[in-house]
Amino acid sequence: MTIRLLLADDQALVRGALATLLELEPDMTVVAExxxxxxxxxAARETNPDVALLDVEMPGMDGIEATRELHAALPDVKVVIVTTFGRPGFLRRALVAGANGFVVKDTPARQLADAVRRVNSGLRVVDPTLAADSLAVGESPLTARETEVIRAARAGGSVSDIAGAVFLSEGTVRNHLSAVIGKTGARNRADAVRIAEENGWL
Known part of the structure; x- marks a missing residue:
């Protein structure tokens, strides 16, 4: 039985290479990119894939949110996150969103194909190093509002800019930023953004 695949990646070269590699497998066919x-x-509604391979960083909607929407709309479609960003927080968020697998892009083609087969058969596949890192890092210490504020702070604007973006007062934004800096052990706002990003909390 042929496994029907949907590929989502904003880099056409990567997407094309992935499609070419997986099409070499006798039991796989790419039905959408x-x-x-x-x-x-x-695309999933139109092509009825068995497994969707999604990147994390994409325009329009990130792969984790796309996983959540796909899982809600078409729960029978399995999802494998295939990403350059092997961050522990991404793994945790992806699994909560409904992903069945999580692998990094430098995974050898044979292992990736095997991961697709295992996920299609109902198993969960997670990069073992990333799984260990995720357990070590733990869940994000940030509240939903703190996450929203520090995400807005990535653009590097002023407190006023951030307040306008998240519809909060400047005083409340300062309080949230202070809390984030304290929880992450950062030296300043930029350092807090870096730490949160590296852990996949954003």
């Missing part, structure tokens, strides 16, 4: 996270569900 998209370059944006917000195109995943529509």
């Amino acid at each position: 998209v370059g944006r996270g917000d195109e995943v569900v529509a």
